[in-house]
Amino acid sequence: MTVLTRIEEQGCGCGTADHPGDLISIDEAVAQILRNAGHVRESEEVALAGARGRTLAEPIAAIAAAPPFDNAAMDGFALNTACLVGPGPWRLPVVTRIPAGQRGSEPLPMGAAAQIFTGALMPDGADAVVMQENVRRTENTIIVSHEILAGAHVRRKGEDMAAGDMVVPAGRTLTGRDIAACAAAGRATVCVRRRLRVALVVTGDEVNSPGRTLSSGGIWDVNTPMLSALIPAPEIELVDVLGFRDNRAALRQQLSALADEVDLIVTTGGISVGEEDHVKPALSDLGLDMVFSGVAIKPGKPVSYGRLGQAHWLGLPGNPLSAFVTWQLFGTVLCQSLAGNSASSPDRRHVVLSQELRHSYGRCEVRLAEISGFDSTGREIVRFDKTTHSGRVARLPAADGVILIPSEVEVLPEGALVEFQPFRD
Ligand SMILES: Nc1nc2c(c(=O)[nH]1)N[C@H]1C(S)=C(S)[C@@H](COP(=O)(O)OP(=O)(O)OC[C@H]3O[C@@H](n4cnc5c(N)ncnc54)[C@H](O)[C@@H]3O)O[C@H]1N2
Ligand code: MOO
Secondary structure, three states, X not given: OOOOOOOOOOOOOHHHOOOOOOOEOHHHHHXXXXXXXXXXXXXXXXXXXXXXXXXXXXXXXXXXXXXXXXEEOOOEEEXXXXXXXXXXXXXXXXXXXXXXXXXXXXXXOOOOEEEEOOOOEOOOOOOEEEEHHHEEEOOOEEEEOOOOOOOOOEEOOOOOEOOOOEEEOOOOEOOHHHHHHHHHOOOOEEEEEOOEEEEEEEEOOOEEOOOOOOOOOOEEOOHHHHHHHHOOEOOEEEEEEEEEOOOHHHHHHHHHHHHHHOOEEEEEOOOOOOOOOOHHHHHHHOOOEEEXXXXXXXXXXXXXXXXXXXXXXXXXXXXXXXXXHHHHHHHHHHHHHHOOOOOOOOOOEEEEEOOOEEOOOOOEEEEEEEEEEEOOOOOEEEEEOOOOOOOOOOOHHHOOEEEEEXXXXXXXXOOOEEEEEEOOO
């Protein structure tokens, strides 16, 4: 496959194109979220074993050296290599036995060996371990027939961590790998940011809960199950899931109550320009401080973000694919930032197009794509849909993420590089 074009610009390119009205680019929207979303102040101490996915509020330093003492890396015999002089083989008496966990042992006399087990404390006077498979053993002696280097099969005190070494920085969302390092650093608990409190509000007179009989003019509610599944995480508690009718006064009352209870209100629907779109008017009545209202993105153009008192508001469009994509692009970044994660920028990489791509000049399009393999130089190849339909979700299960098609692009050849953002399930 020949690569013809490289897109040099970072981000989606929306910012450089003439898009309608006051719409901002995807990257500008992410930047505005990061500028406006501080993190929750409160923190709590939690057991290390239950801390996966929580965001570290304080750095973790090693309480003591790891390993805490010189110890054997193999089952075998500890000896001092200085006694292996002249031509071998060498016969050494086995004078003691040191299992792992034994507190200490007598110093090893020069010319003698100690039977030792993996993890056991090295005796003073020994500088190497020879594996049991590499000696001949008689009842109480061993015969060593090849040279042993000083330090062989010995794990040195502090070779993994010195006391006081920084092991995991603050602001990191803890993984199983971090937890392993914290445990080796001697920590039983860690100080993490408290969980975010999030409310989901799904609006629309036409939406029907799955499982009921579909009303005339009604559609199945996709956004409630979809976002109820996507939002919760170890650092995020979905405290309320509410369905509201398209009524400004009722919305005003409920949103006002929620703003006092949660850190973030996520709404879907009701944010476009129609007379039945009541979310923005209701929030405006309540004194919403709008940060942005609309992004030059397809799908998801009406996505909006603002502050309502102490709470944050993210307005996702009603169309389910638009809601899914805008949650992936903006909601995840907002939550990571609020949770105190210091690495909350989007996770993107360049991939190679499997075929020619066509796009209508205008908004930056985020089109469903799946990684289909690798080219001869090891770069990932993506297959992608021909078009984007904001109300269709049947293709979502096969998609691994989206490709970002810059607004000014009309055709890209097979082999061109484009940005790809993977979905977080
Ligand atoms: N005159 C204009 N009309 C529209 C514009 C525009 O710029 N001018 N923008 C269009 C775009 S783009 C989008 S996206 C939608 C977004 O509108 P809203 O966020 O106000 O969403 P609704 O109107 O409430 O719903 C849109 C669509 O999605 C369906 N929907 C809503 N909720 C659900 C749900 N929970 N599950 C499944 N489907 C849902 C709803 O029935 C509508 O079909 O506005 C365009 N209009
Ligand atoms: O921006 Mo809308 O989400 O295309 O349908």
